[in-house]
Amino acid sequence: MDGVDWDEDDPFEEQRDxxxxxxxxxxxxxGRPYWFSVSIGLIASVLARALDLLPALMLAVAIDAVFSDAAFAEQVPLSALPEAWLPTTEMGQFTFVVVVIAGSFAFGAIFHWLRNWGFNAFSQSVQHDVRTATYDKMQRLDMEFFANKQTGEMMSVLSNDVNQLERFLNEGMNSATRLIVMVVGITVLLFWLEPQLALVSLAPVPLIAMFTYLFVKKIQPKYAAVRSSVGKVNSRLENNLGGINVIKSSNTESFESGRVEDVSRKYYDTNWGAIWLRIKFFPGLQLISGIGFxxxxxxxxYWVFTGTGPGPITGELAVGTFVVFIMYTQQLVWPMAQFGQVINMYQRAEASSERIFGLMDEQGRIERDANADELEVYEGRVAYERVGFAYDDGEPVLEDVSFEVDGGETVALVGPTGAGKSTVLKLLLRLYDVDEGTIRIDGQDVRDVSLSSLRRSMGYVGQESFLFxxxxxxxxxYGSFDASREEIEAxxxxxxxxxxxQNLPDGYDTMVGERGVKLSGGQRQRIAIARAVLEDPDILVLDEATSDVDTETEMLIQRSIDDLTEDRTTFAIAHRLSTIKDADQILVLEGGQIVERGTHAKLLEEDGLYAHLWGVQAGEIDDLPQEFIERAQRRQARTEAKQYD
Known part of the structure; x- marks a missing residue:
């Protein structure tokens, strides 16, 4: 119903693998360029967490020394300090403990601030670089890549996946460092204070490790599925918002709400599978951790009350040490439970980074040579030499296409839908590369010159007339960013x-809306033509530049096109044959081959495909031969079948 096959693979699966x-x-x-900020964050995190452990130790000193009869200097936390540094009076000892605890909180706050600054600076910088690098790579991919991916899926990579990385690099790494310091620090201190009781407190750790390992194995594929489902939801929403005019005019709001509900439900089910696993994991992990407490x-x-340890445990246990163990093991329960959250964030980040780097590693069919020569246009002479091309499906779109255009000439490409007209011009712009043959501009193979110089030499006006x-x-x-207001108006x-x-509310400062929605089709096309005029290209490509306008507007646009094409090599695709009848050369394509060529008058005399197409537009349908009508029906059926595939 929703047009999305939820059983098919992740659209980025091939890249991820x-x-x-x-x-x-x-x-x-x-991350390497930002080593300073992350180093500050790591060091500050270690010191902050180490200071967080100090108050409990000093509380043990106070209990056993200040409030009991144990020697102050012989307490484990203080035994490593020179005895001259330690006070001898009870009040001095009490003051010493208070100062140390207060100092640990004060310096801890400073280190916590440095930790937050370091990790946030690191994560935001990496997020920015990854997003801009991913976008830059994406926009340089071949058009073939975009033909096979939906906009919402690519937006999901640039937005959701990159944000997942930022969350792990900030919260995840911050939490991981805190947990490592807490677990390692508490473990060391517990064994330092009383090794026998430490073994009891840490007994659940192996079970926690195994439990976490099983969680990671099960959650990883679920997160990959969630990331894919987010892209599908975004694609549906992007499609619907982009086609809101059709939805309203067709009165299909309820139908589209149902389609959005369907993809949202698929996302819900996929995401709930991961959530349900987390729901079971985290309480279980906390329960196991609580066993140690x-x-x-x-x-x-029992040891404190009876004075002797149970079973094989020997020696005595001071009250202060017992209190420290209780406090530390309680602190250990939360880090152990939080460890699962870190693993959770890591798995999400890994699934996202696979999609990001899979996209970055995508290889296009167009080879880019950084050392390629610049294209130099002298006359604007273009030659197609036995050109052949097929898209990914392998079915030939163009076969043995050859023609020459002298500098300053206008050549028109006409033919039925699916004949290969647009593909001919896409190859000239190197939106795709030829599979066979060669395309030359003034004798230079377009594959041997830099892409930037090739496309800089051309102006393109399409039927969609996209406005930003x-x-x-x-x-x-756009594309001539240094142009003055006078040049723009000209x-x-x-x-x-x-x-x-001039009649718009704010003239040239009027906002055109997203995709130029506030302007009519004819107005958008004239702005697109003005853009091409401003670029002053050597070669002009017109892809049905008057397809979306009424007859009067077409007349105005045609006047501007005639001025623009004068003394400039021009390629024009047109379904309205009246707009190209004055072209120097007309190429008629059918089935990916040039079947007729010549001027308008010559082609009418030949009474072939062009003459029949002209007859259709002239309203002479009853005079058309039956063979032409049958061929048109077969072409239409093939085109529709190919679009369905």
């Missing part, structure tokens, strides 16, 4: 756009 050690790669490639309380309490969110001026100047006049822009 090729990534090795994604978290190590993240830290090495993107109960055992410590039972064994230690911003002002009219910003959209005309380009708008040449594109027959200046008059209507």
């Amino acid at each position: 090729s990534v090795e050690s994604p978290m190590r790669r993240l830290l090495v490639e993107y 109960v055992l410590t309380f039972l064994v230690g309490g 969110y911003g002002t009219v001026e910003e959209n005309i100047a 380009a708008a006049r040449a594109a027959e756009a200046h008059d209507f822009v």
Whole structure:
């Protein structure tokens, strides 16, 4: 119902499977430049947690020495200090304990601040670099990649997946450091104070380790599925919001709400599977951790009350030491339980980093040579030499396409839907690379020159006339960012756009809305033409530049196009044949091959496919041969079947 196959693989599965050690790669490639901030965070975290352990130790000193008869200097925490540093009076000893405890809190607060600064600075910097690097890589991928991925899925990588990394690098690493220091520190102190009771307190640790290992094994594939389902939800929402006009005009709000409910329910079910596992894991982990506290309380309490340890335990246990054990084992329960949360964040981050690096490692069909020569356009002469091309499915789209265009000429490409017209021009722009043959501009193979110089030499006006969110001026100047207001207005006049822009509420400073939604189709196309005029390209590509306008607007646009194409090599695709009848050369494509070529008058005389297409647009349908109609029906059926596949 929703058009999304939830049983199919993650759209990024192929990329994810090729990534090795994604978290190590993240830290090495993107974390290394920020070693100073993360080092500050790590060191401060260690010191802050070490100071957090000090008050309990000093409380034991107070109980056993200040409030009992035990020697102050012989207490375990103080035995390593020079005796000259320690006070001898009871009040002095009490004051010493209070000062040490107060100092631990004061310096601990400073180190906690440094810890938060260090980890936040590190995580935010890495997040920024990863997001910008991922976007930069994404926008440089071939068009073939975008044809196979939905916008919502890619947005999920740039937003949700990158945010998951930031959470682990900040909260996860911070918590991991705290837990390691607490667990290691408490373990060392417990064995230092009383090794026999320490063994009792830490008895559940092996069980906790095994329990956590099982959790990690089960949760990892669930998080990968969750990350995939987020992308599908985003894709559905992006599609619906982008087509809101169609939804409203078709009165299908209820239908689309149902489709969103379906994908949201799939996400709910997938995410709930991971949540349910966490719900069972964390209380279980806390219960196991609590066993250590109960055992410590039972064994230690019996030891203190009776004066002798149970079973094989020997010696005496001071009250202060017993209190410290109770406090430390209670502190140990929470870190042990929190360890699962860290593993949880790590698994989420690893699943996200696999998708991110899988995308970054994506290899396109277009080879980019950083040392390629710059394209130099002298005349604008273009030659296609036995060009062949097929998309990923392997079915040929173009076969043995050859033609030449002299500098300054206008060549039009016409033919039925699916004939390969747009593909011919995509190969010229190197949105794809030819599989066979060569395309040359003034004798230079387009594959041997830099992409930037190739595309800089061309201006493109498409049928969609995409506008960015911003002002009219910003959209005309897009790609020519240093243009002055005078140059922008001159380009708008040449594109027959200046008059209507002047009548907008804020003129050239009017916001056009997302994708230019506040403007009509004809207005958007004239702004797109003005953009091409401002670029002053050597070669112009027009892909049905008047497809979305009425007859009067088409006349205005055609006037501006005629001025723009004068003395400039131009390629034009048009379904309205009246707009290209004056072209120097018309190429008629069918089935990926050039089946006719010549001027408008010559092609009409030949009475072939072009003449029949002209007859269709002239309303002479009854005069068309039956063979042409049958061929059109077969072409339409093949096109629809291919789109379905």
